[in-house]
Amino acid sequence: AQSVSQHNHHVILSEAASLELGCNYSYGGTVNLFWYVQYPGQHLQLLLKYFSGDPLVKGIKGFEAEFIKSKFSFNLRKPSVQWSDTAEYFCAVTTYSGYALNFGKGTSLLVTP
Amino acid sequence: DADVTQTPRNRITKTGKRIMLECSQTKGHDRMYWYRQDPGLGLRLIYYSFDVKDINKGEISDGYSVSRQAQAKFSLSLESAIPNQTALYFCATSDLGRAGVADTQYFGPGTRLTVL
Numbered sequence: 001a002q003s004v005s006q007h008n009h010h011v012i013l014s015e016a017a018s019l020e021l022g023c024n025y026s027y028g029g030t031v032n033l034f035w036y037v038q039y040p041g042q043h044l045q046l047l048l049k050y051f052s053g054d055p056l057v058k059g060i061k062g063f064e065a066e067f068i069k070s071k072f073s074f075n076l077r078k079p080s081v082q083w084s085d086t087a088e089y090f091c092a093v094t095t096y097s098g099y100a101l102n103f104g105k106g107t108s109l110l111v112t113p
Numbered sequence: 114d115a116d117v118t119q120t121p122r123n124r125i126t127k128t129g130k131r132i133m134l135e136c137s138q139t140k141g142h143d144r145m146y147w148y149r150q151d152p153g154l155g156l157r158l159i160y161y162s163f164d165v166k167d168i169n170k171g172e173i174s175d176g177y178s179v180s181r182q183a184q185a186k187f188s189l190s191l192e193s194a195i196p197n198q199t200a201l202y203f204c205a206t207s208d209l210g211r212a213g214v215a216d217t218q219y220f221g222p223g224t225r226l227t228v229l
Contacts, residue, residue, distance in 0.1 A: 009153070034217070043203065044156075044220040090155060100146055100171065101218055105155040 004093050006104035013081050013111050021076040021107050023091030033074040034092040034101065035065055044090065050074065061085070086111045116140045117221035119204050125227045132191040134224045136204030144207045145187040146218065147171075147179060149200040156203065162187055194228040201225050 007022040025031060035047040048059025055067040065076045074091060088108050092101040117138045126132055136145065143164050148156040148171075158171030160179040168181055176198060180188045191198055202225075205218040 036220075043222045044205075046217055046219075049217060100158050100161050101156075103148075103156040105153060 004091055004102050004104040006089075006091050006107050008107045009105070011107060011109045013109070015083055015111055015113055016080050017111075019076070019078040019081045019085070019109070021089055021091075021109070023074045023076065023104060024072050025074070025091075025093045025102075026072065027093065027095050029095055032094045033065075033067060034094075035059065035063070035074070035076050036090045036092060036103075038088045038090065038106075040087065047076070047089075081109075081111045083111050083113055085109060117204060117206055117219055119202075119221040119224050121224060122222065123225045125229065126194055127229050128193075128195055130194050130228075132194050132226065134189045134202055134204075134226070136187045136189070136221055138185050138187075138204075138206045138219075138221075140206050140208075140219060141184075142206040142208050142219075143184065145181065146205040146207070147177075147187070147189045148203045148205065149173070149198075150203060150223075151200050159189065159202075191226075191228075194226075196228045199226060199228045 003026045005024045033050040036044040037047045038044045047063050048057050050057045050067045058064045063078050065074055067074050088106045090106045091104040094101050120135045146161045147159040150156050157173050159177050160171050162168045162181045165181050178190045201223050203223050204221040207218045208216045
């Protein structure tokens with residue numbers, strides 16, 4: 001069965017530090033990849049998505065992610081985090097034969113002033 | 114996203130009670146989903162619907178049922194609530210997307226359900 005793994009469950013960073021959150025999936029075919037963010041007390045919002053084309057995708061609020069097909073990875077990055085980036089981040093994958101998103105278990109990011 | 118609304122936002126109930134969570138959307142999407150979120154487990158799919166006449170079980174459908182009353186409405190019911198159904202429940206919608214692939218999902222604000 002397809003699965004999505006997020007390696008870091010809890011991350012604590014100081015403001016201005018760089019961020020990289022790992023995401024790996026276990027499906028060999030064509031995939032669509034997503035990163036969602038959930039700010040405290042809010043619903044999930046789309047940060048960015050990859051369907052095809054340039055494997056480096058840029059999203060909102062300065063986030064970007066790189067799709068590396070050979071590594072089955074879609075890691076999320078931000079050069080300099082802000083306190084307002086404190087949130088839970090979810091990687092999600094869907095396939096051409098799939099019907100819905102498969103979510104990772106999430107990474108909780110705390111950015112300290 | 115105000116395009117997807119959920120009611121109620123919070124609910125506390127007792128074991129054995131029947132509960133209905135409602136979801137409405139104004140995005141005009143055909144596809145609707147119900148997920149539950151538990152700490153450390155991410156989001157898990159309960160049911161999904163591709164249109165009014167097409168309803169399917171997700172990975173954790175036991176103890177739940179759904180009704181797709183219209184394109185814009187998708188309700189989730191707990192026929193006899195139990196404490197391990199305490200969770201945050203999200204409704205989501207999506208368009209069909211390219212070549213039938215699931216497209217970006219848009220989430221409602223969530224319903225926090227507590228079963229005592």
